[in-house]
Amino acid sequence: MRKPTRLSRFNIASLALGLAFLYLPILILVIYSFNASRLVTVWGGWSLRWYREFFNDRAMIEAAWMSLRVAACSATIATLLGTLAAVALSRGERFRGRTLFSGMLYAPLVMPEVITGLSLLLLFVALNAERGFWTVTIAHTTLTMCFVAVVVQSRLGSLDRSLEEAAMDLGCDPVRAFVAVTLPLIAPAIVAGWMLAFTLSLDDLVIASFTTGPGSATLPIRIYSEVRLGVKPEINAICTLVIALIAVVIVIASLASKLSSSQGDSAAPL
Amino acid sequence: MSARRIFARPARFAVIAPYVWMVLFFLVPFGFVLKISLSQTAIAQPPYEPVFDLTAGWTAIKAAFAALSIDNFKLLISDELYVFAYVRSLTVAATATALLLLIGYPIAYGMARLPRRWQAVAMVLVIVPFWTSFLIRIYAWINILQHDGLLNQILLALHLVSEPVVWLSTDSAMYLGIVYSYLPFMILPLYATLAKMEPALEEAAADLGAAPLKVFWLVTFPLSLPGVGAGVLLCFIPIVGEFVIPDLLAGSNSLMIGQTLWLEFFTNKDWPVASAAAVVLLIVLLAPLLLYERLQRRQLEER
Numbered sequence: 001m002r003k004p005t006r007l008s009r010f011n012i013a014s015l016a017l018g019l020a021f022l023y024l025p026i027l028i029l030v031i032y033s034f035n036a037s038r039l040v041t042v043w044g045g046w047s048l049r050w051y052r053e054f055f056n057d058r059a060m061i062e063a064a065w066m067s068l069r070v071a072a073c074s075a076t077i078a079t080l081l082g083t084l085a086a087v088a089l090s091r092g093e094r095f096r097g098r099t100l101f102s103g104m105l106y107a108p109l110v111m112p113e114v115i116t117g118l119s120l121l122l123l124f125v126a127l128n129a130e131r132g133f134w135t136v137t138i139a140h141t142t143l144t145m146c147f148v149a150v151v152v153q154s155r156l157g158s159l160d161r162s163l164e165e166a167a168m169d170l171g172c173d174p175v176r177a178f179v180a181v182t183l184p185l186i187a188p189a190i191v192a193g194w195m196l197a198f199t200l201s202l203d204d205l206v207i208a209s210f211t212t213g214p215g216s217a218t219l220p221i222r223i224y225s226e227v228r229l230g231v232k233p234e235i236n237a238i239c240t241l242v243i244a245l246i247a248v249v250i251v252i253a254s255l256a257s258k259l260s261s262s263q264g265d266s267a268a269p270l
Numbered sequence: 271m272s273a274r275r276i277f278a279r280p281a282r283f284a285v286i287a288p289y290v291w292m293v294l295f296f297l298v299p300f301g302f303v304l305k306i307s308l309s310q311t312a313i314a315q316p317p318y319e320p321v322f323d324l325t326a327g328w329t330a331i332k333a334a335f336a337a338l339s340i341d342n343f344k345l346l347i348s349d350e351l352y353v354f355a356y357v358r359s360l361t362v363a364a365t366a367t368a369l370l371l372l373i374g375y376p377i378a379y380g381m382a383r384l385p386r387r388w389q390a391v392a393m394v395l396v397i398v399p400f401w402t403s404f405l406i407r408i409y410a411w412i413n414i415l416q417h418d419g420l421l422n423q424i425l426l427a428l429h430l431v432s433e434p435v436v437w438l439s440t441d442s443a444m445y446l447g448i449v450y451s452y453l454p455f456m457i458l459p460l461y462a463t464l465a466k467m468e469p470a471l472e473e474a475a476a477d478l479g480a481a482p483l484k485v486f487w488l489v490t491f492p493l494s495l496p497g498v499g500a501g502v503l504l505c506f507i508p509i510v511g512e513f514v515i516p517d518l519l520a521g522s523n524s525l526m527i528g529q530t531l532w533l534e535f536f537t538n539k540d541w542p543v544a545s546a547a548a549v550v551l552l553i554v555l556l557a558p559l560l561l562y563e564r565l566q567r568r569q570l571e572e573r
Contacts, residue, residue, distance in 0.1 A: 006383050006469065014376035015384075015392065022399045022453065025410035028420060032413065081288040088285035095282050097289070104292040106566075110504065110559065112511020114528045115548050118535065119299035122545070126302055142295040145288065196401075203403040206513055220405050227409055227518065231416060239406040246401055254394075 030243065033236035050237035060222055060238065067202055067219040070133065074140035075197035081141070082148025082197070083190055087178070089149070090156040108146045116143065117210030124211065131213030139211040140204060144197035151196060155189030156182075191256040195249045202242070300552075307545035308338045342546035352530065352547060356554070359527040362516070363509040366448040367456075370505050371498065373449060374456035378497075379490075381457070382464035389465065393458075400454040408447050408518055415443055415519075444520035448509060456501040463497030464490075499565055503558050510555060527551055 033051075037044030054060055085105055088095070095101075108116060120139045124131055159182065167177035205220040212218065217225075219242070226235055346352045381392045399407065414420045415437035422434040437443050467490070475485045491498075513528030525533070527547065534544040 007380070008383075010376070011380035011383050015380035018373070018377035018380070018453075018457075019395055021450070022396070025414055025450070026399070026402060026407065029406070029410040029413060081291055084284040085288035088282070088288070091284075095285055101285065101289055101292065104296050105288075107559065108296065110507045112508055112513075112528060112551065112555070114511050114513050114531050115303075115552060116296075118531065118544065118548050119303045120295065122302040122306055122541070123295070123299040138295060142291070145291070149288075199401050199403075203405065205405055220403070223405055223409070224514070227405075227412065231409075231412060235409060236413070239403070239409060242403055242406060246403070250398065250401055 026243065029236055030240045032233070033240040035233065035236075038233065050233045051241075053234045054237050054241070057234065060219070060234075063217050063219045063222040064238075066133065066216055070136050070140060070208075070218060071198045071201035074137045074144060074201050075194050077137075077141045078145035078148050078197040079190060079194045082145035082193060083152050083186075085145065085149040086152035086156055090153050105146050105149055108143050109150070113143075113204070113206035117207040120207070121210040131211060132216040135211045135213070136208050136216075136218065139207050140197075140201040143204070143207060144200050147196050147200060148190075148193035151193040152186060152189045155186045159185055188256045192253045195253040199246050199249060202246070303545045303548055306542055307342055307549045308340065309542050310339055310341070342542045343550070345543060346546055346550060351525075352527075355525050355527040355530040356550070358524055359510045359512075360554075362444070362448075362526060363506050363512075366445055366452070366509050367502050367506045369445060369449050370452055370456040371502065374453055374460055374501065375498075377453075378457045378460035378464055381461045382467070393461065396454050396457050396461075404451050405514065407451060408515055411443070411447055411450065412438065412518065415446075438519065439521040441520055444516050447515040447519040448512065451515060452505045452509065455504045459500035459504060460494065460497045463494045467493055496565065496568075499561075503561065503565070507555055507558055511551060 034046050034048070035043055036047035036049055085101075089098075089102060089105075117139070120135075120142070121131075124135050129135060163185070164177050164181050167181045168174060172180065203220065204218075205224055208218045209221055209224075212221065219238070223235060223238065226232055377396075381389060381396070384392055416422075417434050417436070417438070419437075421437065422431075425431045425435065426433075471489055471493070472485050475489045476482070480488065510526075511528045512526060513532055516526050517529055531544050531547050531551070534540050534547065
């Protein structure tokens with residue numbers, strides 16, 4: 001028999017400290033974004049001043065808009081391609097260059113972004129492509145489709161294949177069996193994959209810096225150049241807005257996986 | 271391919287689009303890095319001499335091959351700045367990974383011992399910061415660590431120090447930033463193996479008279495080695511190429527290879543040398559990457 005709980009005091013302490021370490025800095029940032037004082041460190045009462053300042057900053061707004069468009073676009077393409085890749089890999093048919101394919105798919109997950117960014121820039125320069133929205137979108141698609149593939153593949157791996165086989169025994173061709181049976185079951189993973197791709201793209205600084213052109217900076221590029229010049233309270237407000245946006249995305253993603261589990265599918269979320 | 275055959279082998283058909291995409295935007299770009307690393311620097315746009323001109327025909331290609339230059343690689347080896355940057359990157363990555371293991375292991379261990387329901391909650395709590403922008407998380411630390419930041423205010427209020435301590439632009443700040451950013455990458459694989467472990471094994475060892483630390487060292491830790499390996503590689507490889515965290519938190523006098531690459535590329539505009547540096551970095555990282563692949567495959571087979 002397994003004992004109900006084997007937690008020691010040491011376990012509880014390390015968990016509590018670990019979570020505090022992970023969350024306190026972000027919490028402090030959010031609180032200080034409502035600070036009325038110009039000095040980032042002196043508390044001058046609650047205020048929405050820095051949020052107003054952000055909404056009046058045209059360059060920042062433009063960068064934010066660019067980031068949102070790139071993220072939506074690249075996440076969508078990445079989800080399509082990543083799902084296809086996951087299906088190809090987990091539905092185990094042998095094809096030529098399978099090892100190369102899975103290698104290419106896993107490498108960007110751990111590769112330093114500097115190398116990925118540099119190599120894509122060299123490609124775009126060689127092709128004489130004008131750098132801006134589309135080059136960043138292509139770069140982000142390449143990076144994020146690998147994450148989508150991993151998320152969807154793990155979901156496909158935990159699915160009972162006999163469901164699909166039953167559909168085929170009942171006369172579905174493989175494509176129809178996939179669309180009618182498998183696709184609804186992996187839909188939460190696909191949604192989660194899109195969300196992950198979206199936030200990764202929104203977050204990326206290094207690859208975007210290499211692949212964008214003059215005049216089309218993304219939000220992280222702008223934030224980065226501001227931060228290098230020194231701390232500005234406006235940045236706190238922007239960061240809080242980004243955190244809020246990501247929080248909404250996470251809630252939607254978890255709702256999507258809850259929804260599917262309430263439909264009688266008990267596989268683990270994400 | 272006829273429609274009939276596509277329907278018979280949908281998985282084979284599905285692979286075409288992502289395959290072509292990855293070849294075009296992942297493999298081919300590396301070809302360009304390799305090619306440019308072998309060419310000469312030029313003062314023009316693009317700032318390198320073209321190496322092969324495919325339109326010029328076979329003899330021209332042969333001539334181009336003869337003219338390939340490994341000068342850029344020779345420069346890397348002879349340039350102290352580069353050698354130092356590589357050594358520093360590897361040292362920083364090794365130190366930070368060791369710290370991550372030390373800090374992450376107890377947290378993952380605590381998670382694995384929670385009641386089942388709470389394990390899922392704890393996992394979400396660890397993953398959420400990973401979804402939050404890393405730039406924002408680093409910025410949060412800049413707020414705290416700066417001269418008149420919260421940390422110094424607290425230390426002064428507690429009379430632990432008599433004047434503000436310089437935290438920013440130090441190696442400690444950089445390690446703090448790296449550990450903070452990569453902690454979820456260390457915790458999750460560790461937790462995955464620890465949660466799967468049979469608790470009866472630890473209990474048996476305890477029943478046979480082993481002290482808790484001995485149980486941990488002789489039973490728990492060896493069994494968690496696959497997770498340790500995955501966590502170490504997941505952290506070590508990206509940290510070697512880390513660019514933003516050292517740039518924002520460490521001093522500017524000792525650069526890591528990621529920063530050196532960036533400077534060479536954007537400030538000095540020496541693309542061939544930057545490409546050669548990237549090739550060397552890739553080769554340095556290829557070994558752990560391949561190891562990681564094999565480890566993953568073995569884990570998949572065990573499942």
